[in-house]
Amino acid sequence: MKAAAPERGLPRCEFEDRLERAQRGMAAAGFDALLLTTEPEVRWFSGFLTEFWQSPTRPWFLVVPRDGRPIAVIPGIGAPLMARTWIDDIRTWPSPQPGDEGVTQLAGALRDAGAATGRIGLPMGPETMLRMTLNDYRQLQDHLPAVAEFVDAGALLRELRMVKSQREIAKIAHICAIASNAFAEVPRFAAPGQPLTETFRAFRLALLRNGADNVPYLVGASAPGGYEDVITPPGEDPLSDGDILMMDTGALFDGYFCDFDRNWAIGHADDDSRRAYDTLYRATDAGQAAARPGATCSDLFGAMRAVIVADGYECGNVGRLGHGLGMQLTEWPSHTPEDHTVLQPGMVLTLEPGLAIGPGRSMVHEEDIVIRAGGAELLSRRAPPELPVID
Amino acid sequence: MKAAAPERGLPRCEFEDRLERAQRGMAAAGFDALLLTTEPEVRWFSGFLTEFWQSPTRPWFLVVPRDGRPIAVIPGIGAPLMARTWIDDIRTWPSPQPGDEGVTQLAGALRDAGAATGRIGLPMGPETMLRMTLNDYRQLQDHLPAVAEFVDAGALLRELRMVKSQREIAKIAHICAIASNAFAEVPRFAAPGQPLTETFRAFRLALLRNGADNVPYLVGASAPGGYEDVITPPGEDPLSDGDILMMDTGALFDGYFCDFDRNWAIGHADDDSRRAYDTLYRATDAGQAAARPGATCSDLFGAMRAVIVADGYECGNVGRLGHGLGMQLTEWPSHTPEDHTVLQPGMVLTLEPGLAIGPGRSMVHEEDIVIRAGGAELLSRRAPPELPVID
Numbered sequence: 169m170k171a172a173a174p175e176r177g178l179p180r181c182e183f184e185d186r187l188e189r190a191q192r193g194m195a196a197a198g199f200d201a202l203l204l205t206t207e208p209e210v211r212w213f214s215g216f217l218t219e220f221w222q223s224p225t226r227p228w229f230l231v232v233p234r235d236g237r238p239i240a241v242i243p244g245i246g247a248p249l250m251a252r253t254w255i256d257d258i259r260t261w262p263s264p265q266p267g268d269e270g271v272t273q274l275a276g277a278l279r280d281a282g283a284a285t286g287r288i289g290l291p292m293g294p295e296t297m298l299r300m301t302l303n304d305y306r307q308l309q310d311h312l313p314a315v316a317e318f319v320d321a322g323a324l325l326r327e328l329r330m331v332k333s334q335r336e337i338a339k340i341a342h343i344c345a346i347a348s349n350a351f352a353e354v355p356r357f358a359a360p361g362q363p364l365t366e367t368f369r370a371f372r373l374a375l376l377r378n379g380a381d382n383v384p385y386l387v388g389a390s391a392p393g394g395y396e397d398v399i400t401p402p403g404e405d406p407l408s409d410g411d412i413l414m415m416d417t418g419a420l421f422d423g424y425f426c427d428f429d430r431n432w433a434i435g436h437a438d439d440d441s442r443r444a445y446d447t448l449y450r451a452t453d454a455g456q457a458a459a460r461p462g463a464t465c466s467d468l469f470g471a472m473r474a475v476i477v478a479d480g481y482e483c484g485n486v487g488r489l490g491h492g493l494g495m496q497l498t499e500w501p502s503h504t505p506e507d508h509t510v511l512q513p514g515m516v517l518t519l520e521p522g523l524a525i526g527p528g529r530s531m532v533h534e535e536d537i538v539i540r541a542g543g544a545e546l547l548s549r550r551a552p553p554e555l556p557v558i559d
Numbered sequence: 560m561k562a563a564a565p566e567r568g569l570p571r572c573e574f575e576d577r578l579e580r581a582q583r584g585m586a587a588a589g590f591d592a593l594l595l596t597t598e599p600e601v602r603w604f605s606g607f608l609t610e611f612w613q614s615p616t617r618p619w620f621l622v623v624p625r626d627g628r629p630i631a632v633i634p635g636i637g638a639p640l641m642a643r644t645w646i647d648d649i650r651t652w653p654s655p656q657p658g659d660e661g662v663t664q665l666a667g668a669l670r671d672a673g674a675a676t677g678r679i680g681l682p683m684g685p686e687t688m689l690r691m692t693l694n695d696y697r698q699l700q701d702h703l704p705a706v707a708e709f710v711d712a713g714a715l716l717r718e719l720r721m722v723k724s725q726r727e728i729a730k731i732a733h734i735c736a737i738a739s740n741a742f743a744e745v746p747r748f749a750a751p752g753q754p755l756t757e758t759f760r761a762f763r764l765a766l767l768r769n770g771a772d773n774v775p776y777l778v779g780a781s782a783p784g785g786y787e788d789v790i791t792p793p794g795e796d797p798l799s800d801g802d803i804l805m806m807d808t809g810a811l812f813d814g815y816f817c818d819f820d821r822n823w824a825i826g827h828a829d830d831d832s833r834r835a836y837d838t839l840y841r842a843t844d845a846g847q848a849a850a851r852p853g854a855t856c857s858d859l860f861g862a863m864r865a866v867i868v869a870d871g872y873e874c875g876n877v878g879r880l881g882h883g884l885g886m887q888l889t890e891w892p893s894h895t896p897e898d899h900t901v902l903q904p905g906m907v908l909t910l911e912p913g914l915a916i917g918p919g920r921s922m923v924h925e926e927d928i929v930i931r932a933g934g935a936e937l938l939s940r941r942a943p944p945e946l947p948v949i950d
Contacts, residue, residue, distance in 0.1 A: 176795075220790035222776045222809060223889040224686050225882070244876045248788035248919075263878050264893050266685040292693035294657040295615050302683035303711065320694065369767055376764055381792070384775065385613045397639035399611035401772070404567075418613060485635045487654050491616065498614040502655050528639075 173379060174338040176422045178215060180254045182333060186213060187238065193324045194234050200286030201278060202232040202321055205299040208495040209291065212329060213238055215253040217423045219382075220246070226263040227300040229274050230255075233281035241274045271304050275311035285313050289321025295500055296322050326500050330492060331514040336424060337538050340494065340516055341547045343380060343421035344428070344536050348549035350374040351415075351430045355558050360409055360435050364390050364402035368415070375419045385418030385427070385497050390434065393441055394529030398486065398522075409435030413558070416534065418497040425497050427518055428534040428548045433557045444481070444525045445555035448533040451475040451521035452551075455490065455503075459517065459537055459544035465507040472503070472521040484522035484530045493518055493536060515539045516547070564770060565729040567813045569606060571645045573724060577604060578629065584715045585625045591677030592669060593623040593712055596690040599886040600682065603720060604629055606644040608814045610773075611637070617654040618691040620665050621646075624672035632665045662695050666702035676704050680712025686891055687713050717891050721883060722905040727815060728929050731885065731907055732938045734771060734812035735819070735927050739940035741765040742806075742821045746949050751800055751826050755781050755793035759806070766810045776809030776818070776888050781825065784832055785920030789877065789913075800826030804949070807925065809888040816888050818909055819925040819939045828946045835872070835916045836946035839924040842866040842912035843942075846881065846894075850908065850928055850935035856898040863894070863912040875913035875921045884909055884927060906930045907938070 190213070194202065204210050207221040210230045221228075229241040240255045243263030250258050259277060261270050278284050290298065298305060309316070332340070350371060357370040367390070372383050388402070389395035390413040398416065407413060416429035433441055451472040458471035472489045476482075483489070488507075492499035493516045501509035503520070511517075517539065522532035536547040581604070585593065595601050598612040601621045612619075620632040631646045634654030641649050650668060652661050669675050681689065689696060700707070723731070741762060748761040758781070763774050779793070780786035781804040789807065798804060807820035824832055842863040849862035863880045867873075874880070879898075883890035884907045892900035894911070902908075908930065913923035927938040 217792055218790045219776050219778055219792065222887075224688065224887055225889050225893070226878075243878060245790060245878060247876070249791045252791075262876075264685070264895065265878070265897075267897075269685065290693070294655070294660070294692060296692055297615065297688065297690055298693055299688055301685060301687055301713075302681070302689055322692075372767055372773070373764055376760055376767070381760075382763070382775075382777075383773065385610045386773075387610055399609045399636060400640045400643075401608060401610065485638070485653075487617075487634060487636060487656070496613075496615055498616045502616070504655065506656075506658070 173421070174335070174342055178335055182335060183213065183215060183254050186328065187232070190232060190324070190328055191234055193328065194289065197289070197321070197324055198287055199289035199319065199321060200234050201281040201283030202289045203278070204230040204232065206297060209325065211423065211495060214240065214250070214255050216250055218249055227270055227304065229270060231277045231281050233283065239277045239281060241270055241277050243270070269304055271307045271311060275308060278312065285315050287317050287319050289324065290318050291322040291325050292320040293322030329494065330500060331512055332494055332516050333514070336494065337514065337516065339422050339424035340426065340536070343419055343424060343426040344547040345549070346378045346380050346421065347375060347417055347419050347426045347428065349378045354430070354432065355556065358407060358413065358432070358558050360559065361406045363404045363406055365404055367407060367413070368402040371415055375417065379421065380419040381421055383417060383419045386415065388413070388415035388429070391529070393438055394444065394525040394531050396528040396530060398532055407434045410438065412441055412531065414532065423495060425493060425495070426536055426548065427493050427497055428536050429532060430551055431531060431533070431555060433555050435559050437555045437557050440525055441531070442555050444523060444531045447476060447479040447481060447523060448521050448531060449551070449553055452519050452533050452535055455519040455521065456537060456544045456546070459511060459519070459539060461511055461513055461539060461541060463511050465501045465503045465509045466505050468519070469503040469505055472519065476521060476523050481523035484524055484532060486520070486522050486532065489522070490518040490520040492516065511539050513539050513541050564812070565726070565733055569726055573726060574604065574606060574645050577719065578623070581623060581715070581719055582625055584719065585680065588680070588712070588715055589678055590680035590710065590712060591625050592672040592674030593680045594669070595621040595623065597688060600716065602814065602886060605631065605641070605646050607641055609640055618661055618695065620661060622668045622672050624674065630668045630672060632661055632668050634661070660695055662698045662702060666699060669703065676706050678708050678710050680715065681709050682713040682716050683711035684713030720885065721891060722903055723885055723907050724905070727885065728905070728907060730813050730815035731817065731927070734810055734815060734817040735938040736940070737769045737771050737812065738766060738808055738810050738817045738819065740769045745821070745823065746947065749798060749804065749823070749949050751950065752797045754795045754797055756795055758798060758804070759793040762806055766808065770812065771810040772812055774808060774810045777806065779804070779806035779820070782920070784829060785835065785916040785922050787919040787921060789923055798825045801829065803832055803922065805923065814886060816884060816886070817927055817939065818884050818888050819927050820923060821942055822922060822924070822946060824946050824948045826948070826950050828948050831916055832922070833946050835914060835922045838867060838870040838872060838914060839912050839922060840942070840944055843910050843924050843926055846910035846912065847928060847935045847937070850902060850910070850930060852902055852904055852930060852932060854902050856892045856894045856900045857896050859910070860894040860896055863910065867912060867914050872914035875915055875923060877911070877913050877923065880913070881909040881911040883907065902930050904930050904932050
């Protein structure tokens with residue numbers, strides 16, 4: 169039942185290449201070091217993969233000097249796992265230790281990286297956050313000479329992470345295949361009268377049985393003639409004749425996400441729903457056709473929106489018609505009128521057109537693609553061209 | 560197979576009570592408003608529950624005035640779900656919109672809350688983070704009069720959340736029962752020769768089949784005579800004779816976590832492992848006996864450590880011997896020598912003694928308890944008193 173899985177982890181050369189590209193960018197931007205605090209940022213540079221980030225208690229730091237190798241400053245509990253990555257400068261403290269939660273060690277690492285009197289790049293812009301406490305961030309500034317400057321490195325990290333390597337694409341393609349297989353099973357276990365919680369549970373089980381490592385994200389709805397809300401956990405209401413059932417999943421393989429959805433009509437498909445489905449199917453086609461190197465995200469938005477509007481609909485309340493995808497469920501860029509990011513080979517994106525069928529009734533389609541030299545390649549197995557019915 | 564589940568969600572009176580307690584604390588601390596940005600903080604005040612927080616793209620804000628009702632300032636995509644909570648002042652913007660990611664709206668809400676020229680409480684201390692970008696945080700400060708002051712509200716939020724209501728305890732007890740049932744199934748599906756990835760997968764499936772909504776956290780190891788590392792994802796190595804297999808899970812029911820582990824010997828149990836297991840079993844007993852209202856976390860640490868040391872072992876590299884638990888996998892307090900938090904009825908805690916058996920070989924036990932007037936009540940079903948063998 170399971171698809172053949174790509175090898176887990178990434179070879180050392182991939183991390184060396186990432187570091188080299190990062191340091192080239194740091195030199196160009198005038199950063200003396202990068203300070204990274206979040207799971208995807210630390211993992212991108214180190215390969216450090218664990219669900220232990222679920223615990224908010226302990227901060228984790230990676231310092232990337234402009235020259236030389238990264239320095240990990242982490243709680244002692246993580247030392248054995250970090251030692252299995254390519255990082256060899258690993259400094260620990262016995263966390264939790266709220267009085268000095270690694271801050272003194274971190275200041276030392278920044279000094280050793282030659283950045284204590286220079287410019288320290290931190291992601292500060294869209295879709296980033298600082299995963300250390302505000303008090304510790306201030307305390308770190310107090311530990312460094314007043315001349316040390318924290319500057320926004322968000323744009324550099326975005327550039328580095330937006331284009332995926334072939335090995336990363338293989339992992340995303342694998343989880344997309346797993347989710348495609350699991351979606352294909354839905355008509356076997358979903359039936360009118362089933363509480364939505366049970367439909368979701370059965371789908372999670374199908375994802376895991378098909379080879380997903382975990383399912384951090386599963387949202388959706390089942391509602392008469394379309395759903396208003398695309399982010400709600402399931403309730404106990406039964407699947408009912410005339411409902412549109414939608415499930416949207418971000419499942420994981422080896423730390424990489426898929427992110428796409430599928431729609432079904434329960435019992436029968438009414439004309440409004442079939443027409444909306446057809447519009448979204450063609451909007452997705454238009455997005456896929458537009459997704460070529462050199463085009464922009466706003467072009468993709470325009471191509472999908474044109475089909476929706478030509479058919480007399482308005483776009484939904486999601487705020488965009490797709491986005492980047494990889495180590496996080498959603499990454500830059502966004503398909504909006506304002507996002508002029510130029511598509512490059514290796515970018516992995518979702519196409520996610522949505523529309524309002526009527527008051528409180530909407531529908532959303534989603535597929536995952538990778539940009540290749542010749543155009544878009546589907547990673548998810550394309551949804552059926554007509555709204556499938558479960559009865 | 561499934562245990563009877565408590566009702567999902569919480570009644571309005573529970574949120575009214577939380578708000579009243581919070582506002583009493585705000586008045587005492589001199590806060591004019593609280594600004595909340597993270598999933599558990601927003602959910603604790605509002606009941607807003609969704610896996611959509613997986614996406615880092617959009618910030619979510621809740622403003623709690625010192626008088627009056629909370630104001631939600633959220634992306635439009637979340638409006639239908641927020642409208643189903645008890646919050647009625649819901650302000651939205653069409654996110655993503657990186658140029659003004661809700662900041663203008665948020666400043667307006669703080670003004671309407673009467674806090675724009677006052678003291679705005681934000682969690683800044685241990686185990687907290689700010690889930691908005693540093694640039695937006697600065698932009699927010701620019702939108703407010705210079706006299707507005709952001710101050711640390713971490714201690715208040717910790718006090719509010721540390722003691723759980725009976726309804727919260729019922730949810731945690733339910734997921735603990737589910738995980739206990741799933742752990743009891745492990746000897747049925749785990750066997751020597753099975754790759755650890757498959758053991759983990761089978762256990763995740765068992766958790767879901769037994770009624771878990773999701774399994775955000777599953778770590779562990781299988782290694783000869785004890786494991787070094789307690790946070791690593793599973794590899795493909797097979798369970799081997801002489802291994803100690805450990806799995807530690809944080810599974811979810813209705814947004815509340817369990818967090819405990821179990822150990823098994825594969826093939827046979829050697830004397831060292833059996834002795835270590837026995838010590839940890841008695842250390843857990845000692846922790847449970849010490850866990851009474853009025854005792855401190857440092858007392859619990861001391862009680863567990865005394866058993867470990869008396870038997871000639873050193874504690875492991877985890878940094879503490881247990882912690883709080885609830886809407887997050889780990890919450891305050893920590894069982895360390897320095898944490899003098901006084902135990903109160905309604906606190907939910909883990910008891911997590913660990914020890915080093917030898918170089919690179921450790922063992923960890925974990926149970927979940929709730930503090931009652933008369934002492935500790937187990938929420939997890941107690942591990943067997945002797946190291947169980949899977950063969």
